[in-house]
Amino acid sequence: MLTCQKPLFSLPEAIHYLNGASMSPLLKSVEEAGIQGLLRKSQPHTIHQEDYFTDVDRVRQLFGQLVHVPYERVAIIPSVSYGMAIVAKNLNARPGQHILLVADEFPSDVYAWEEVCQTQAISLKTINRTGDGKSWNEAVLNAISEETALLMIAPIHWSDGTRFDIEALSKRCRETGTRFVLDGTQAVGALPLDLTEVSVDALIVGGYKWLLGTYGMGLAYFGPAFDEGRSIEQSWINRKGSDNFRLLMAYTTEFRPGASRYSMGEQSNFIQIPMLATALEQILAWTPEAVQAYSEALVRPHVPHWQELGFWIEAEAYRSSHLFGLRHEGLDMNRLRTELERHQVYISTRGTTLRIATHVYNEAADLEALTEALSASL
Known part of the structure; x- marks a missing residue:
């Protein structure tokens, strides 16, 4: 203990x-990492080409350990809304299908679907709380069908901590061909989550709550359903060969392996990335x-x-x-x-x-x- x-x-x-x-x-250790990162930016001649990638990959590896996924499937994102926008951009639903949410969901997990509902002629379906947590879980599970294009839910509700049985929900989504996305912001870091035991298509996590990181830095896991997907940004650093600065003018349509295509521009934040790495190391130690x-x-x-x-x-x-x-x-x-x-x-x-x-x-x-x-x- x-x-x-x-x-x-x-x-x-x-x-x-x-x-x-x-x-x-x-x-305090994260504070110190931030101070050192700030001082490092004051001495830019100490920052080398490989430094744009080394600490970023370290953060991806640590997060991969935390949720038990290969680090290649981890992306650096600035916010939950950014991660959900990636999911929305890569959702291919049939007209008449719906996106399933629970009532009183966090706004970023609701607003993300406005445009895709309009362009793909699908709708939002909300499952209201019905009594206690047990009955709410049952209502969500029973609402998943072949007409459910996407279930977006959190392991626990952000407002009152009600837990959802994500194992049962995942199994049902696999049965119905429903894309399953988790907002892990209020869970990951303080509640065990093993993605080798729970099959999800994407996990989006803000970094400034239970990951003990900074505001404006988060992490996401993207499964095989997103392997050839479309990114939000067209950043140079996400392209194949970007680790060779001398050849950056050799433009390419190919991306770096895995979920790198979804990472935000200027992901190599020399202040915040070391802070997040230090926080993740401590969480893994605990x-x-x-x-x-x-x-x-x-x-x-x-x-x-x-x-x-x-x-x-x-x-x-x-x-x-x-x-x-x-x-x-x-x-x-x-x-x-x-x-x-x-x-x-x-x-x-x-x-x-x-x-x-x-x-x-x-x-x-x-x-x-x-x-x-x-x-x-x-």
């Missing part, structure tokens, strides 16, 4: 930060399994008290411990805000849900402060 890792972060002692689902703090177990140990003792106070929380089998939601019909949000500020507790509100996010920088005192604030607000 991991012990509290707060000394590795720069969080002030007095605050109770339970909002990593919004934006994670940086590890392991997502240990991060989840640590969060579970923090959260479990408080669940009965929250329930006694009248808060709804998803059943244990259908919630994560690093991100979960609390709801209360009688909660005065203004009073809650006052109590959270008084106790120096940081969480998010998404719709009618209080979204709580725990990580290895949290300790028992953080959950105790949250419980005190919740109790006082009632």
Whole structure:
């Protein structure tokens, strides 16, 4: 079992930060990697041709280890919306088919399909929450058919941590010929995900939450369905032979192997790439399994008290411990805000849900402060 890792972060002692689902703090080691990268940019004569590729490939390898895929299938992206745009650009649906989503999905996972729905004469179909997590899972599974061109879902819902059975969903998508895409932004890094056990066509992950990286840098896995696909950008660095700067004028229509064609331009960010590599190295040293177990140990003792106070929380089998939601019909949000500020507790509100996010920088005192604030607000 991991012990509290707060000394590795720069969080002030007095605050109770339970909002990593919004934006994670940086590890001190990641801060230092960024500082060194900034100083390196001040000395451009120290940056060599191979440096445009070495650290990028290191990040791809580390992410490949994290989700158990070959690094050649990993692309560097700036955002989730960028990754979803790649999926949309390479979706070939039949007129009358639909894209399947769950209700209250993150906006980037909804807006991505507007244009493709218009151009290919397909529609969006949304599965509303029906009771508890078990019934919601069943509703999604039953909605997948041969008319489902694409299922886009997250392993856990971004607003309240409801878990979806991605193994069952993947199996059903294979049966119906449905393209299966995951938004792993609120899961990968804190929740185990092995893509050798779950077949997905694409996995899109923002890097500034559970990957402990920077804003504006993310990662994506693209499976065989995307091997000959169309990229968003026509970047020089993604083309075959781009590692030989002397021959860059020998233009080519061929791409570098694997998912490189989908990586963003200026992917060789000499500040952010080393930061992301350092963060991924630490996550792999901890392991997502240990991060989840640590969060579970923090959260479990408080669940009965929250329930006694009248808060709804998803059943244990259908919630994560690093991100979960609390709801209360009688909660005065203004009073809650006052109590959270008084106790120096940081969480998010998404719709009618209080979204709580725990990580290895949290300790028992953080959950105790949250419980005190919740109790006082009632």
